Structures are given as structure tokens and as C-alpha cells.
Amino acid sequence: DSGVTQTPKHLITATGQRVTLRCSPRSGDLSVYWYQQSLDQGLQFLIQYYNGEERAKGNILERFSAQQFPDLHSELNLSSLELGDSALYFCASSPDSSTDTQYFGPGTRLTVL
Amino acid sequence: QKEVEQDPGPLSVPEGAIVSLNCTYSNSAFQYFMWYRQYSRKGPELLMYTYSSGNKEDGRFTAQVDKSSKYISLFIRDSQPSDSATYLCAMSAPNLNFGNEKLTFGTGTRLTIIP
Numbered sequence: 001d002s003g004v005t006q007t008p009k010h011l012i013t014a015t016g017q018r019v020t021l022r023c024s025p026r027s028g029d030l031s032v033y034w035y036q037q038s039l040d041q042g043l044q045f046l047i048q049y050y051n052g053e054e055r056a057k058g059n060i061l062e063r064f065s066a067q068q069f070p071d072l073h074s075e076l077n078l079s080s081l082e083l084g085d086s087a088l089y090f091c092a093s094s095p096d097s098s099t100d101t102q103y104f105g106p107g108t109r110l111t112v113l
Numbered sequence: 114q115k116e117v118e119q120d121p122g123p124l125s126v127p128e129g130a131i132v133s134l135n136c137t138y139s140n141s142a143f144q145y146f147m148w149y150r151q152y153s154r155k156g157p158e159l160l161m162y163t164y165s166s167g168n169k170e171d172g173r174f175t176a177q178v179d180k181s182s183k184y185i186s187l188f189i190r191d192s193q194p195s196d197s198a199t200y201l202c203a204m205s206a207p208n209l210n211f212g213n214e215k216l217t218f219g220t221g222t223r224l225t226i227i228p
Contacts, residue, residue, distance in 0.1 A: 002156065042220035043157070043201060056215050090156050099205055099216050100145045104156030 003027065004105035006091050012111045018079040021108045025072055025093030031055070032074040033094070033102060034066055038087040049074055050097045081112045116140050119202055119219030127227050132189040136202035136219045139183065143204040143217075146178050148187045151199045151221065160200075161187065192226045199223045 003026035013019055025032050034046040036059075045058035049068035060066075063081075068074045078085060088109050092102040119136045126132055134148075144165055149157035161176040163169045163185075169176045175188040185204075189196055202219040 002158065004156070043218040045215045045217070048215065058215055092156075099214065100147065100162060101159060102216065104149075104158065106156050 002103040002105065004091060004093050004103050006089075006105040006108050008108060009106070010109045010111075012113065013081060014113055015081055015083060017081050017112075018077065019081065019110065021076040021078070021089055021091075021110075023074045023076070023091030023093075023105060025074070025091075026103055029093035029095050029103070030072065031094045031097055031099075032068055032072070033092040033099070034060075034074070034076050035090040035092065035104075036087045037090060037107070043090070046076070048099070055097060056099075078110070083112050086110055086112045114139060116217050117202065117204060117219045120222055121220055123223040123225060125225045125227055126192060128192060128194060130192050130226075132192050132196070132224060132226075134187040134189075134200050134202075134222050134224070136185050136204075137183055138185075138204060138217075140204075140206065140217075141180075141183070142206035142214075144207050145205045146176070146185050147203040147216070148174075148176055149201040149203060149218075151201060153198075157201055194226045194228050197225045 005024045030051045037043045046060040048056040066076045088107045090107045091105045117138045146163045148161040150160045151157040166180045173190045177186040199221040201221040203216045206214045
């Protein structure tokens, strides 16, 4: 158990809908990262937050947004969902802004029908 | 061309064999190299971390980095059925302003150890 928690475990929704994924980092970790993992693209970095502020952006679509709250938990919002957004979404955390040691949560499996 | 290339496998070997997993990369700025292990339906877990070139050993696992060839390897000795998982390489470049750049992952190699 990495100490990173994600909810929900599974999410099934329809195209055009909006969903929110939640992540609680390990106790004391200040950075949160979001990744998307699909069969054909592998693990793709979406965005990093450090102590409440956006630190780095990857291949995140404009339909997606994230934030990190004062208690350091983070939410990833996915809107106008498309079939291609079906994937595993992982959250990871690290103690500081350095990216080399990241601890991953169990993931949220999103299915868009 | 992807920044990081990894043979997706699948790779099946008998128990006790030595396993060699590899990644190549194109970005010469990468300085930090990691191997993650991901069991089915679980999140990736950090297995090995190496800075710059050289070898690092941890129990049955050895990580090698050859920056001149832009090639990294993970060796597993005396492989066990519990080693069956997907192995992902990851790497990042230093950032002068704050720690390192984002991690770039390979697509992963699915490994099965046959009892």
C-alpha cells in the first residue's frame, strides 16, 4: 500500500458527461501528479500540483482540469467526455517538487459508453 | 519517434532464469532513470532509481544506465512467479528552477515467469 488513495475505483458514464476523480496524497507529501494510462498510449503525464499551485503541465486536454486544495488533496475534472477518454487515471504523490520519487495510488478506471 | 522506447513484449521465461528488460531514449538531457513495477489492476511502484550512468544493485535486481548509448536495462536474477508484472522504465531531466522535469515513461514490458 503506497499510502495514496483514489476514489472512486470504477466509474462508468456516458459521452458528454462530466466526472470528478479524487486523490489524497501520502501524509506529508506536497506534490500531486495525475496520469492517464491507456493500452495504446501507456502512462501519460497530465499535470502536477505542488502545495496548491500548478507546477507542470503535460498532455492534458482543455476539457480536463485539476486543482489541489489547502488540505493537499486533489481533484481531476473531466468534462464533455468522449469514448477515447476511457482509461485508467492514476494519481501519484511525492514529498516535494522533485519528480524522481513518486508513489502511485491504485487508480480510477473510467469507462465512457 | 517516441522519446522513450520499450519493447512491449509479452516476455515469458521459466522460473529461475535471468530476465533482461530494456529501454532506449532520445533525449540526452535525461539524468534520472527509474524502473517501476505494475501488477495487474494496481498502480505502478518504484523498483529502482539511478542517477546518471552506472549500475545499481538491490537484491535480485540490477539497473544499468549507459548514457553514451542512451540505453537502460533492468536485470532480474533468479526470477520468481511473483515477479510476473508489467515493468515500466521512466526518466527525467534536471530543472534548474525546481527539482526535475516531468517523468517520461516507456509503454511497459509485460513479463510472465512460468513456474
